[in-house]
Structures are given as structure tokens and as C-alpha cells.
Amino acid sequence: MNQALTQARLKTVRDHMALECVQDWDAVIATFEHPRYEMLGNGQVYDGEAEVRAYFDASRKAFPDQVNEIIALAADDGTNTVLVEFFLIGTHLGDFTVRGKVYPATGKGFKVRMAATFEFAPGSDKVICERPYTSPDLKLQQLGLL
Template identity: 75%
Template structure:
């Protein structure tokens, strides 16, 4: 596979991954990974391996069952085997939300926060080995009127 073909394949993998998260096709999301792993750069949690990642999917959708994303821009860094994404994360607070040992009852309010994520790939591969979303949980809390 040429460098350009690999670049395009990685971009498509990230587009597919994010679209599958919106439809909650967890089997499809898992298939975009070589090894499922999320490193959350907002709360410091790491979800490593399929079982932990599926628990993360389930837990995150309990608070926001309609959570989805809208991609703003994508960029490829060939040198680091990374695709960078800027996006909006949206959802409606319909279930209990736990943040820093505090639980918030559902508000029915919606949020839309701007975020970034990096997707790490193995050398020569178009399968993800780690997603690292970057955000602050306070952004959601502010938009939900909880701070």
C-alpha cells in the first residue's frame, strides 16, 4: 500500500469509527481497532481491551443515550502514525451523570462541546490501536447548567 493509500485508509477508518459510535454499532466500532483502547484526557481514565471498552460504551450512553459527534476537521500525521480530529460532541442528559465523585440527576438539557481526539495507528496499519479524546468534563456540566 502506498503512503497516500494508507493515509486515505486511515482517514476512512476514523470517519467510519466516529459514524459507528453515533449509531451505537459497538461491534463495528470494535472492528476499527487492532486493539481497542481509549485514553481519556479529561478524567484520566484508560479503557484497555475489548471488555473494558464495551463497558465504557455502555456507561457513557447511560447518561447521554443519544450522544453523537459531528466532525469539523481531520488531519493525518504520517510521522507519528496519527489522525487528529476536531469535532463537536452532542447529547441530551437523560440519565445519571457521575463526575468526580458527584452524581447529577438527569436534567433533560442538551450539550454541544468542541473537542479533539487523536487516533493512533500501528506502523503500516489502517487499524486503530488507541483513541485519545481531549476535553474537560466541566464543559458538559457548564452547558447542562450544573456548574
């Protein structure tokens, strides 16, 4: 186990998530070797910088104040992965589209507990894929839309 690499990966994930909170998309993209999100709640995949930036833009239209609060981090050097558990928090201030249905802004807030894995290239502290695990229905429930 390479402790320096493990610590660098944990720092990359902390930085990545903090940069998402302040919407510094250039710096978030810089945490990737190759930008890629695989959304395990809805099956969407955003591959490459253009698609990832479009995802950032679309997600912040519905929830412009969206932030995350890290609960716990764990690294698995054997699989080049960091697991993070966190709360995702935001206010519904724009159209939110789920499974083709558009929900107009409610002004209500949500706070959902989630997990995500960050996969790293072997020997690198650069992310090659983030996989958030959640259900869009959790937000809908908290927003009173289900």
C-alpha cells in the same frame, strides 16, 4: 508518504465516529487492532474490548442520544496519527457521574467542541488507541450543573 494508507486511516476514523453515533459497538470495536481509550479530560483509561464496551455502555446511559459532528481531520504519517476536531452533542437523560459525584438527568442538551487523536499501528489502518481531549466541566457548565 503512503497516500493509500493515509486515506485508509482517514476513512477508518470517519467510519469509527459514524459507528459511534449509531451505537454499532461491534463495528466500532472492529476498527481497532487493540481497543483502547485514554481519556485526557479525566485520566481514565479503558484498555481491551471488555473495558471499552463498558465505557460505551456507561457513557450512553447518561447521554443515550450522543453523537459527534466532525469539523476537521488531519493525518500525520510520521507519528501514525490522525487528529480529528469535532462537536460532541447529546441530551442528559440519565445519571452522569463526574469525579465521583452523580448528577441526575436534567433533560438539557450540550454541544462541546473537542479534539481526539487516533493512533495507528505502523503500516496499518487499525486503531491502537483513541485519545479524546476535553473537560467534563464543559458538559456540566452547559447542563447548568456548575
